[in-house]
Amino acid sequence: MNAARRVPVRYLVLLRDWLRKQDVDTDALLRMAGIDAAKFDRRDATLEPMEMEAFIVSGRRLTGRTDLGFELGRLIKMTSHDLLGYGMLSCRNIDEVMRLVARHYHLMTETFSLRYQRSPAGVGEAIYTPAMAMPLEMLYFYLETLAVAHDNQMRLMLPQGSRETYDVHISMPPPPHLARYLGLAPARFHFDGNALPEVRVVMTASMLDHPLPFADVHVVEDVDKRCADMAHRPRSADVDWVEYLRMMFLRLEGEPPTLESIARSNRVSPRTIDRYLRRENLSFRELLRQVRFERACELLKHSPASVMQIAQRLGFSDAANFSRAFRRAIGVSPAAYRQRAMKNTFG
Numbered sequence: 001m002n003a004a005r006r007v008p009v010r011y012l013v014l015l016r017d018w019l020r021k022q023d024v025d026t027d028a029l030l031r032m033a034g035i036d037a038a039k040f041d042r043r044d045a046t047l048e049p050m051e052m053e054a055f056i057v058s059g060r061r062l063t064g065r066t067d068l069g070f071e072l073g074r075l076i077k078m079t080s081h082d083l084l085g086y087g088m089l090s091c092r093n094i095d096e097v098m099r100l101v102a103r104h105y106h107l108m109t110e111t112f113s114l115r116y117q118r119s120p121a122g123v124g125e126a127i128y129t130p131a132m133a134m135p136l137e138m139l140y141f142y143l144e145t146l147a148v149a150h151d152n153q154m155r156l157m158l159p160q161g162s163r164e165t166y167d168v169h170i171s172m173p174p175p176p177h178l179a180r181y182l183g184l185a186p187a188r189f190h191f192d193g194n195a196l197p198e199v200r201v202v203m204t205a206s207m208l209d210h211p212l213p214f215a216d217v218h219v220v221e222d223v224d225k226r227c228a229d230m231a232h233r234p235r236s237a238d239v240d241w242v243e244y245l246r247m248m249f250l251r252l253e254g255e256p257p258t259l260e261s262i263a264r265s266n267r268v269s270p271r272t273i274d275r276y277l278r279r280e281n282l283s284f285r286e287l288l289r290q291v292r293f294e295r296a297c298e299l300l301k302h303s304p305a306s307v308m309q310i311a312q313r314l315g316f317s318d319a320a321n322f323s324r325a326f327r328r329a330i331g332v333s334p335a336a337y338r339q340r341a342m343k344n345t346f347g
Contacts, residue, residue, distance in 0.1 A: 073148025087223030122205030
């Protein structure tokens with residue numbers, strides 16, 4: 001599953017070298033992860049998602065550290081991205097950097113996608129979303145890596161000592177090393193373990209329009225063209241859309257996404273996803289309904305939240321609509337389901 005999704009090994013080389021400096025036996029780590037060490041000698045090599053996961057899981061077991069994603073993010077800079085990084089360094093401002101990266105983000109990694117947009121007021125949003133299903137441990141690792149790497153590269157592009165503030169929203173619970181994020185001020189990091197999986201960075205107009213020192217429009221045009229020629233986006237046929245959508249829906253809060261919005265963020269057509277779901281005898285709406293009520297049952301069993309609060313969390317307009325839909329799906333009202341669950345637990 002997801003065999004076409006690749007991660008360039010050059011990023012993990014940064015983490016391996018940092019671990020070596022911490023006196024970690026990285027040869028033992030690679031053996032534990034079952035990864036051929038020769039891959040780390042080729043800058044153009046790539047890793048499959050399962051290899052990436054094995055490296056991170058083994059690294060955590062060997063070191064006891066929970067902050068490997070944070071550390072990797074701190075190591076990533078523009079020169080980490082090969083040709084695309086050269087183009088980033090040659091852009092006129094950060095807005096142009098974000099537009100270039102968003103066009104060719106699949107060259108950095110195929111496990112996440114990036115959308116970038118600006119409001120009429122000039123405020124910009126960069127939104128990183130997973131492009132495949134993955135275990136929660138790896139999702140959190142990637143989210144931390146992306147959030148901290150974005151911040152690190154902003155610091156390198158802005159003048160030294162800049163106090164430009166901006167906000168980074170990360171869809172995960174506050175990590176054990178939360179205090180380390182306080183040291184990244186003036187960036188403000190916000191954690192939410194219930195939000196749809198993503199990193200959302202909100203940047204001011206003055207930050208995005210800040211001129212960069214090595215601007216060269218001809219270099220950017222050349223890099224843009226060469227990156228387009230290298231384009232190889234993951235083939236949608238390699239994605240288990242049921243598993244991916246279930247992961248997205250299980251972490252949903254509030255208004256549910258549309259088939260169109262998920263297709264757009266993954267650079268496929270809605271018809272592609274719909275066709276896959278139909279082969280599994282499902283529809284987008286039916287899968288969303290199933291997962292929504294699975295979550296509703298879990299919240300009613302294990303959460304002290306009221307029925308109204310649960311309805312709001314799941315994107316229903318009011319408790320009455322939620323109760324009617326729940327009764328149609330489960331056969332009893334939310335209150336009766338909760339009462340029955342409590343009786344089975346304590347009776």
